[in-house]
Amino acid sequence: MSAETPASREVPKDNRFKVWRQTRPFWAGLFTLLGGVPIAYLPYGDMRLGNVTLAMKTTAGSAALIIGVLLITLGLTMWYQPIVRVFAGVASIILGLVSIPVSNFGGLLIGFLLALVGGGMSIAWAPAPPIEEIVDAEHDGEPEASEEATYRYDPETEAVVAAGVPEQRETYESATETTTDANGGRNSAG
Structure with a gap:
């Protein structure tokens, strides 16, 4: 218990x-x-x-x-x-x-x-919350412990997309663009 x-x-x-x-x-x-x-x-x-x-x-x-x-x-x-x-x-x-x-x-x-x-x-x-609050929280649409959100990278839009939820997108700049901008427009390798 x-x-x-x-x-x-x-x-x-x-x-x-x-x-x-x-x-x-x-x-x-x-x-x-x-x-x-x-x-x-x-x-x-x-x-x-x-x-x-x-x-x-x-x-x-x-x-x-x-x-x-x-x-x-x-x-x-x-x-x-x-x-x-x-x-x-x-x-x-x-x-x-x-x-x-x-x-x-x-x-x-x-x-x-x-x-x-x-x-x-x-x-x-x-004190621990009452059992009713725990049961209600589990059934209010929150993912249960066994359901883990999975994410994938979409190279066309350069966004990280949550699987099954297309409207939740966060965009990130690609690593090469960030490196180029930090070096004053030059590529760090050349």
């Missing part, structure tokens, strides 16, 4: 998640959601490596928590309200940039980079 296949078709139960994922900016939401976790966690959490405790507490912990929660919310918004994907993408990029000075260099640059990538993907994502 391609990205252009709409979710309106009846699909088996095992493919519902795949169809749901393809009809919204899924990966953008996932990256944005994952970007909010280190931004919100690092100012409050402690990491223990054996007997060593690593604490990165800052005075701006509440601002980092707000940024992290907003990024998680924007990631979920991208999933469940894909119509506002551009707003959510721009907001996640801005929050990712704000997290650099506020939250331990944007969650040690991990959260910052994930928020930027997720926001950019959300802005770039576009």
Whole structure:
């Protein structure tokens, strides 16, 4: 099933998640959601490596928590309200940039980079056209993928003619006339 296949078709139960994922900016939401976790966690959490405790507490912990929660919310918004994907993408990029000075260099640059990538993907994502538009476009007289236009050169009129469509002609000067004119009326060979 391609990205252009709409979710309106009846699909088996095992493919519902795949169809749901393809009809919204899924990966953008996932990256944005994952970007909010280190931004919100690092100012409050402690990491223990054996007997060593690593604490990165800052005075701006509440601002980092707000940024992290907003990024998680924007990631979920991208999933469940894909119509506002551009707003959510721009907001996640801005929050990712704000997290650099506020939250331990944007969650040690991990959260910052994930928020930027997720926001950019959300802005770039576009929904597939409905199946009715695809079917109508195929039957509106446009050549189908299997029909290729063929062209031939007519030496009498010095024109390129589309096969089967005589009124569509484009004239081109012959190569010798162009060479003669460029050389000031002389032939390039002599």
